[in-house]
């Protein structure tokens with residue numbers, strides 16, 4: 001056991017240590033933490049209100065337990081979804097897996113050590129969401145001391161079962177379903193899972209919304225009736241909720257005991273399964289494919305290209321061939337347009353289809369600003385841009401000793417982010433012209449706005465990444481995980497573009513479609529030029545000193 | 548000729564290279580020796596423009612690497628100490644990329660790629676992703692990339708590590724030929740037999756200083772009791 005403890009400490013230290021982080025990064029974290037305080041306070045405030053209102057509405061029929069159940073279910077789902085990525089990368093895809101296997105440890109010890117970081121992140125979420133919920137519920141129900149004691153115990157054990165369930169499923173999959181034979185393919189499947197899940201749920205809800213809710217009314221009439229309906233698939237949420245709503249009764253104590261016992265049982269199961277099958281899933285993991293050698297095919301690929309094109313091609317190849325990049329960049333940026341397409345197709349016979357003619361009735365300025373807002377939603381967040389430098393990781397230095405001008409390298413990265421967004425723009429154009437039948441004029445204005453915005457955000461993201469890149473990753477996911485870079489970009493964009501929209505909205509001199517569009521475009525072009533200048537200055541200073 | 552004039556480099560206050568002077572003449576194979584952590588790779592990274600130089604200056608065939616980086620970088624080819632190249636590319640794509648950077652003509656690249664990869668035995672692996680290569684194969688693809696554009700100056704950081712005997716022999720022959728054409732081969736190594744067999748001149752550094760520079764005979768003269776290079780090396784780099 002002490003071996004497992006040592007392993008856990010090492011893993012946590014390696015992942016969370018401040019060492020190797022630049023001072024600008026540290027400052028960034030601190031600023032971010034402070035910036036999040038008001039945001040967090042707002043969320044807590046609304047959470048408190050929500051629980052209070054729900055409690056008052058449900059308490060008369062004795063159904064208040066469902067509030068807790070809903071949050072326990074929510075936590076269960078959150079834990080499962082967030083663990084998929086962290087468990088897979090920690091257990092199977094991290095580069096250090098093979099080196100640990102060579103050391104004289106039991107499989108269960110390595111599994112425990114490898115669980116430390118994913119598990120800690122679950123407790124972070126747990127502390128952020130469930131802890132305040134339990135507290136607020138206690139306050140609203142004016143609960144006694146016993147409730148809080150139960151609440152703390154249950155809070156502590158909540159992450160264990162979903163984590164163990166998911167880990168066991170993954171270990172079995174990796175061991176028996178043979179998906180681990182191709183590491184890259186597994187990563188893509190797992191990466192797409194979240195998106196398919198989201199779109200699937202959306203479709204199901206839309207198909208389902210035709211039904212009526214008469215059954216629910218009956219259920220509300222009996223005590224805990226709602227609870228039983230809601231927790232049908234989540235027995236642990238049921239046990240926890242009952243234990244918390246009746247802490248002083250025998251039932252309450254029994255259910256608490258049951259939860260504690262179950263947790264211990266699951267922990268033991270986890271270690272047993274880990275001991276038995278973990279290694280077998282890891283061994284034989286391999287990345288990439290090797291095909292048969294075809295001489296003439298290879299000879300044909302020998303071509304001479306301009307350097308900027310060659311660099312761009314390299315970027316695109318790396319993005320499309322690296323699962324983590326493919327899912328985070330390509331799939332992610334297609335998510336919004338595809339989602340929109342699905343909705344449009346499903347609602348093709350309703351009001352949405354006439355959106356096109358509706359748009360023309362809007363006042364010119366509002367229309368253009370609305371279009372601009374929509375543009376920001378669709379191409380504003382470009383993971384391809386704010387991962388530009390970090391994607392290269394340890395291979396970044398290759399750009400430094402080769403005779404390629406920094407401006408050329410950076411330009412190729414901007415163009416990469418730009419081209420990837422073109423796909424989104426193309427899909428949306430298709431939807432606008434053929435599904436919603438937007439007029440050609442409006443589409444043209446939107447296209448111009450989208451192209452220039454795309455340019456601005458592509459440079460903007462690159463600047464942010466160049467300012468604080470992460471090159472020392474061992475698993476590609478780290479380029480996106482645990483960095484606030486996406487959030488930083490969102491904050492900056494919200495500030496800059498939000499101000500811009502506000503100003504244009506309120507300046508009465510700017511009016512009509514063409515004038516507004518022209519003013520907006522001018523602003524964006526000036527912004528793009530400013531970004532270019534800023535990038536030049538930053539790269540003069542930082543390009544050769546990032547490592 | 549490569550000239551390093553009193554260059555220094557420190558990492559967070561600790562000196563890795565301090566006031567180092569070195570002149571590497573044309574037409575020589577120049578060995579760069581020193582214990583682990585002596586500052587060899589750091590020096591080489593400054594020569595190749597990867598690390599900014601804190602103090603001092605470096606010129607390659609008269610071109611200053613800091614002032615005219617593009618021109619200087621066209622003059623040399625560099626094999627890094629770790630082969631962290633673009634792993635997701637295929638071997639052939641990597642070589643094509645390098646050839647694009649150095650504007651190698653299409654006929655020349657076809658001929659060179661075939662010749663080099665065949666002599667290193669990685670021709671058949673050209674269509675595979677570099678990620679699937681073994682350590683030695685990665686080293687070979689990097690070396691092929693360097694030789695592909697035929698630079699005047701070769702700067703190699705432990706180029707022979709991981710190579711099998713045949714490829715190692717091939718590379719050593721190529722180094723000899725290059726130097727015999729009046730060009731520069733500058734490389735770091737830990738293998739003293741290679742130094743004895745191959746080098747025209749050596750520099751030994753320790754703690755970021757040059758401890759000794761000269762050709763083999765000079766070296767032996769200076770340390771007359773030492774009948775072999777190993778003992779000499781140990782004596783020179785003994786921790787003070």
Ligand SMILES: Nc1ncnc2c1ncn2[C@@H]1O[C@H](COP(=O)(O)OP(=O)(O)OP(=O)(O)O)[C@@H](O)[C@H]1O
Pocket residue numbers: 547558559562563581582583584585586587588589590628
């Ligand atoms: N990125 C870095 N950050 C901090 N210190 C560094 C860094 N790179 C090198 N050093 C330090 O500089 C010194 C010289 O390292 P260098 O890599 O040049 O040694 P070397 O002679 O190439 O060693 P080896 O024979 O092991 O390759 C060492 O003390 C090392 O710890």
Ligand SMILES: [Mg+2]
Pocket residue numbers: 587588589628704
């Ligand atoms: Mg070294």
